[in-house]
Amino acid sequence: MTLTEENGLRILKPDNLDNVITDVENETMRAEILYLGSSDSIDNYKEINKNTPIILDNDYSLPIFPTDTLAEEQLKKISEVYN
Numbered sequence: 001m002t003l004t005e006e007n008g009l010r011i012l013k014p015d016n017l018d019n020v021i022t023d024v025e026n027e028t029m030r031a032e033i034l035y036l037g038s039s040d041s042i043d044n045y046k047e048i049n050k051n052t053p054i055i056l057d058n059d060y061s062l063p064i065f066p067t068d069t070l071a072e073e074q075l076k077k078i079s080e081v082y083n
Contacts, residue, residue, distance in 0.1 A: 001046070013032070020049075021046070
């Protein structure tokens with residue numbers, strides 16, 4: 001992961017284009033770019049492959065089928081909404 005600072009914002013990005021940033025605690029979030037809050041720490045996050053399934057609290061893994069939207073496509077749709 002790479003941590004940069006731009007205009008006072010701390011920005012965390014994965015080093016590898018095939019990866020995303022996730023939270024260390026439960027690995028349920030996925031982000032290509034993460035803006036850290038003033039009291040947040042890089043230690044709360046790690047870099048993982050973008051197609052890693054999300055494991056829910058009850059040890060249920062979200063299914064990944066060929067018909068499912070790939071994580072890359074999901075992230076693209078999310079970024080289109082917020083841009």
